[in-house]
Amino acid sequence: MQIGTRWPFGTPAPQSLPAAVRDALLQVERETSAPQWWTLTWLEGRPVVTADSGISVTVDASGTVRTASTPQLPGDDDDDDGWLAG
Secondary structure (H helix, E strand, O other): OEEEEEEEOOOOOOOOOOHHHHHHHHHHHHHOOOOOEEEEEEEOOEEEEEEOOOEEEEEOOOOOEEEEEOOOOOOOOHHHOOOOOO
16 A cells, blocks of 8 residues: 545645545545545555545446445544543
8 A cells, every 4th residue: 555645625636646535535525514634645556545434435446436435333433432542
């Protein structure tokens, strides 16, 4: 896996992403009202873009862009996992 970048919804996606992926990201942004951030990583040379809410946009081996949603469970918040609490 190769680390990519993060950027807020509503700002331009990296130009390194295929146009079809950037279009899919814009569609997700139009359908989502909560402010969020995108995280881009690369897996086997293909982009994996994930929103804070769990929505992901990927490109499969055949080049098809796919959007999937992994709902966040209540209490499943990386910023509040309590591991630093003492």
